[in-house]
Amino acid sequence: MKRGVLVTGGAGYIGSHTAVELTEAGYEVIIVDNFSNSDRNSLEGIRKITGVEPKFVEADCCDKEAMRRVFEEYEFDSAIHFAAYKAVGESVAKPAKYYRNNLLSFINLLELMLEYGRKNILFSSSATVYGDAEVLPVTELTPRKPATSPYGNTKQMAEDILRDMVAANTGKLCGIALRYFNPIGAHPSALIGELPRGVPNNLVPYITQTAAGIRECLSIFGDDYNTPDGSCLRDYIDVVDLARAHVVAIGRLIEERNKQNYEVFNIGTGRPVSVFELVHGFESANNLKLNYNVAPRRAGDVTAVWADTTLANEELGWRAERELIDTLRSAWEWECNVRKQ
Numbered sequence: 637m638k639r640g641v642l643v644t645g646g647a648g649y650i651g652s653h654t655a656v657e658l659t660e661a662g663y664e665v666i667i668v669d670n671f672s673n674s675d676r677n678s679l680e681g682i683r684k685i686t687g688v689e690p691k692f693v694e695a696d697c698c699d700k701e702a703m704r705r706v707f708e709e710y711e712f713d714s715a716i717h718f719a720a721y722k723a724v725g726e727s728v729a730k731p732a733k734y735y736r737n738n739l740l741s742f743i744n745l746l747e748l749m750l751e752y753g754r755k756n757i758l759f760s761s762s763a764t765v766y767g768d769a770e771v772l773p774v775t776e777l778t779p780r781k782p783a784t785s786p787y788g789n790t791k792q793m794a795e796d797i798l799r800d801m802v803a804a805n806t807g808k809l810c811g812i813a814l815r816y817f818n819p820i821g822a823h824p825s826a827l828i829g830e831l832p833r834g835v836p837n838n839l840v841p842y843i844t845q846t847a848a849g850i851r852e853c854l855s856i857f858g859d860d861y862n863t864p865d866g867s868c869l870r871d872y873i874d875v876v877d878l879a880r881a882h883v884v885a886i887g888r889l890i891e892e893r894n895k896q897n898y899e900v901f902n903i904g905t906g907r908p909v910s911v912f913e914l915v916h917g918f919e920s921a922n923n924l925k926l927n928y929n930v931a932p933r934r935a936g937d938v939t940a941v942w943a944d945t946t947l948a949n950e951e952l953g954w955r956a957e958r959e960l961i962d963t964l965r966s967a968w969e970w971e972c973n974v975r976k977q
C-alpha cells in the first residue's frame with residue numbers, strides 16, 4: 637500500500653506543486669484545503685499531470701472537529717502544513733486574523749498528530765525569519781531577527797511551537813521547518829501555478845499580469861539600495877525544485893535519517909538576483925517588453941537576502957536544478973494558460 641501524506645493547503649501554489657511531486661514519487665496524497673486563497677481547478681491540474689485523482693477534503697484547518705474526521709478517515713503517518721495566510725501588508729492591518737489562522741491551524745494539526753500517533757511533520761517557513769541579515773548568504777545558524785510583520789511573526793512562532801512540541805514528545809513527533817526563499821514559476825505543464833487574488837503583492841505575478849495587460853505598469857520598489865544595480869537582491873527558487881525539497885525532507889523523516897528530532901533547512905538556490913535582473917530576464921526569456929517604472933522603496937523590504945544552501949545540499953541531498961530562464965518561461969506560460977481555463 638502507498639504511504640499517505642496529509643497536505644494542508646494542497647490546492648494552493650506551493651501545496652499543489654508538492655502534491656504533484658509526492659504523487660509522482662509514489663505517495664498517496666490527502667489534500668485538505670478551504671479554498672480561502674486557492675482554486676478548485678488546481679485539483680484538476682494535479683489529476684491531469686499525475687493521472688491520479690488526489691484525495692481531497694474541503695475543510696478549514698482551524699476547525700478541529702473537521703480535521704479530526706480527516707484523521708479518522710485517512711491513513712497517513714506524515715503531514716506537510718502549507719495552509720496559512722501570507723500577505724504581509726494585510727497581516728499588518730489584520731493581525732488577529734493572521735495569528736488565529738496561522739497558529740491555530742498548526743496547533744490543531746500537531747495535537748491531532750500526537751493524539752492519533754502520526755509522527756512526521758514538515759512546516760512551511762520562510763526566509764522572512766532572517767529579516768535584514770548582517771552577513772550574507774544566511775545559514776540556518778544565522779540568528780533570526782524580530783519579525784517586522786504579524787505574518788513574519790507567525791512563521792517564527794510556528795517554528796518555535798514545532799520545536800517545543802517535538803522536544804516535549806520525543807519519539808512521538810519529528811519535525812522539519814523548510815525556510816523558503818522566493819518561490820516563483822509554475823509546473824512545466826502550465827496546468828498549475830500561482831493564482832493571486834486581486835492585485836498581486838509578489839514580484840513575479842505582478843510581472844506576468846503586467847505582460848498580460850491586466851496591470852498597466854510594474855513598479856520597481858527602489859533603485860537606491862546599496863546593491864550593484866540599486867534594486868533589492870533575492871533568492872528566487874523554482875516552485876518545482878521547492879516542491880521536490882519537500883519530497884526528500886518527508887522521506888528523511890519517514891526513513892528516520894534525520895539527525896535531530898527538529899531540523900531546519902534553507903531552501904533556495906544560493907544565487908542573489910536583483911529586481912532589474914529578474915525583470916530583464918523575464919523579458920528575454922519570453923521575448924517581450926515589460927512596461928515598468930522605478931517607484932519609492934516599499935516599507936518593510938530588506939535590501940538583500942539569499943541562502944547558503946550547503947546544509948540542504950549535503951544533508952538532504954537536494955539542490956535547485958531548474959535554470960532561471962526556464963522558470964521565467966514557465967511563469968509566463970502559466971499566466972497565458974490560466975486565463976483560458
Ligand code: UD1
Binds near residue numbers: 724788837839937
Ligand atoms: C515577501 C515577503 C515574505 C514572503 C514572500 C512570499 C515581505 C517583506 N516579505 O518576500 O515574507 O515569505 O513574499 O510570499 O513582504 N517588488 C517590486 N515590485 C513589485 C513587487 C515586488 O519591485 O510589484 C520587489 C520587492 O521590493 C522585492 C522583490 O521584488 O525587492 C521581491 O518582492 P516579493 O515578491 O514581494 O517578495 P519578498 O518581499 O522578498
